[in-house]
Amino acid sequence: MAAKDYNPYKTAQDQFDRVAGMLDLDQATRDLLRNSLREHHFSIPVQMDDGGKKVFRGFRVLHNDARGPGKGGIRFHPQETIDTVRALAMWMTWKCAVVDIPLGGGKGGVICDPHNLSLREQELLCRGWVRQLARNVGPFSDVPAPDVMTNAQHMLWMLDEYETIHGARYPGFITGKPVGMGGSLGRTEATGYGLIFTVREALKEMGIKPEGTVASVQGFGNVAQYAIELFTRIGGEVLCVSCWDQEKQQAFTYKKQDGIDLGELFPITDSFGSINQEKARELGYEALPGGAWLEQEVDILIPAALENEINAENVNKISKRVKLIAEGANGPTTIEADEGIKEKGIFLIPDFLANAGGVTCSYFEQVQSNMNYYWEKDEVLGKLDIKMTAAFMATSEMAKKNKLYMRDAAYVIAIDRVARASQNRGWV
């Protein structure tokens, strides 16, 4: 969660203002896009297991839907703020636009700690959230999805409530559903695979063959695991991976000189992506401090865990051998660190491009749900590759043509697309 004095919405607006200047957007367009289009703030009363009533605060922000229905997750978090939700909704707009999927950006949340709620209470909370918004969200207006501390079960409760209110089946109302209940094959792999599709294309552009390249990965959750799997399959080697140790309450980096082996790490990893240190040592892994992943002699860095992990303090520790950083996490690099990366001449695949495989596959899920016809995994992953590759190429071409940093190029493409859509609709 954000530090006390850090306001992500301000960061998002600053980023926007800078790119709006580059695009020379008119004032009305700037006013439209630097703010949310719609916001819902509401209360959700829940009857708790002890018989008492408790009222939770919920939000849904739609930043922009000029290019299509809003899309974005629902977060359950005790420190949720409306500004965090606003910033994330804006970033969703840019993410959908950069991969050119016909969706806008949204985000929702509830101030709560699911750890302290029974399943029944969580279900009531989900149903309550939908009851407040049932007329303002839907398959053709705003499509929620799982996010921090929400999962497929929460989505099914929400879907059920929505369908009960509207008296029909609308599987396209929400994404992140389990396969067989309106979910899409390939969704689990999508973010990690999508990340590696962009890495593959970046290497191609740099004239480097993936065989023989070595990467270091931060994080060992869903995104990192599938990214490592595909990266290894295209010939690369992963030297180390870092993860959070719940028991010791600190992060560690696990390193093996001839490359980590997913097959041996999976059985000693819990469902949150924490590797059992004792067993890892038995398997010959070196346990290094959490930040060591960044300092390794590798070709590629893949931060796929938390925000602000590459910052002014550690950017100079990046080895000279590193040629590429692919941001699997959201916001892993601070603005100051960006300057350091530019100076070092490292090629960067920015987060909202590199990790857009997830939302792209959510879009596929929504399309399939709306048709009530589901594709084979080959079809899903084939389309994902094409989308990610095209998005990468467009961004890279923009960067080269206008001599822009990749992050700026991606923002220019995304904001330009949304601005044009808003203008074409006659809004501004």
Added chain:
Amino acid sequence: MADYGSAKKISPFNRNFFNGGEGFTRIGNGSLGGKAQGLALIRDTLAAKFQKNRFQDIIINIPTLTVITTHFFDRFMEQNDLYEIVASDLNDDHIASHFQKTELPAEMIGDLRALIAQVRVPLAIRSSSLLEDAAGSPFAGVYGTKMIPNNQYDTDTRFRKFVEAVKFVYASTFFKNARDYMKAAGHSIEQEKMAVIIQEVVGLPHDRRFYPNISGVARSYNFYPLSYAKPQDGVVNLALGLGKMIVDGGLVWYYSPRFPRVNPPYKSTGDLLKSTQKNFWAVNTGKPPPHDPINEAEYLLNLDLRDAEYDEVLPYIASTYDIQSDRVNIGTTGKGPRIITFAPILQAEILPLNELLLILLDLSEKTYGHKVEIEFAMTFDPRSGRPPRFGFLQVRPLQISAESVKIEKEELKHSTVLVASERVLGNGTLNTIEDVVYLKPDNFDLKYSRAVAAEIEALNRRLMGEGRPYLLIGFGRWGSSDDWLGIPVNWSQIAGAKAIVECTLPEMSIDLSQGAHFFHNISNLGIYYFSLEYSDEYQIDWEWLDSRQVAAEAEFLKHVHLASPLKLKVDGKRGMGVIFK
């Protein structure tokens, strides 16, 4: 000879099939497989040594292709836990079904999707296995090839059909036919890996169908030389439509490229009418057929010559029988039955096809240092103003034994002879056959040929299981797709035979097999193949066979076990062979 075993010398697929600058690319880093290696080699030979100036008006090339290398086959098999499935005793349909339920590796799927998104012409999805077409163990025709029309408006539909075809070709690695072939060739299934060639189909669009004017197979060595020619004069088979007609051993035109104007030895005009091509194969680009991804011929049409007449392709390949004058005239100007003789090309020389084949055979032979076989397809449509096109589809070395065996003609008439012939395929000697399986001449009729095939299959399975090689004797063409020309077996049904005899009965007017695709493989496995017509001077000693101890008997065939092995000799140079009792 350049080594194309590793794919590194071939450019990677750049997601641009027709306009990428490279007509021959690869997806993945493994091996290209035998068939694709052959094509890569001949591509370089054509570029370096082929003198195009004599054929300025013809486009001569290898149709655009990309190869999914064997690396992805391994990945596909492991990812989908398929080794367990293929190790079981499932039949081909079940294996194919299991393969359809799988997923292709994520790292290749984007390339395939990109390819299909931009290509809307029929594609051939072809096998190119590690062992396929390697000198010494060619696997021609053993694995699946699937043609897809690829003309649906929707990319998703085209992609689905395409993926189904790739999975079908992967599955064909483990079909019974292939497994039996592997066993007979002394390989284990674990040695085999499959690359897949994705190649544009050479052809022209007609009303709801797509096919080439000519498909052909040309060999620089003929195991069955025509009377006027020597084995080294070679042989060419030509067919209207897709090459499946030739591969399946159907009725097609054949001639020696040294004597292109000499017709095959038909006894009469009636014989010519009866024994030339009546049907042809095309890709179905019209109404979608019922969904059947495990059927190799799902998108193929077997059409009548009347369809080709409607498409106006016959004037350049056919002759016409004039009933009143009892003459066969080149072309289709008069009324009368059309006969696919390719006379406008071979006799009137409206296209220098034969000259081109002689040059390509020579070039291929020099490249391989072996006798060779090439496959090709050709299109031409003078009305359109487009130049004719010659598509080079495949080249493979022919295996010819080096053992020197000499047979004197007197030996063929010796009293101890069981079978003798002057038209024998193979070369060498063999003294290990103690079992004979033969069709009973007394109750044989071609109308029962399918039932005969089933009986042979059962017996073959048993003898193979017991490790007992046998001599197989039957009537008509072995492996014919036409029940009325012979026994319609596929290779797996007779794979345990070490020597095969095809012969005719008095009332049978059938030209025996001419070494079609199927028999090419038999030859390369070292199987001896005897051809014997009833009117020949040598006869089978049926009485002796009937007096042997019967090991098994079915309605149409008998299995006898001998007290001592037969002695077999084949003089490959002179095409003579004899089996002593």
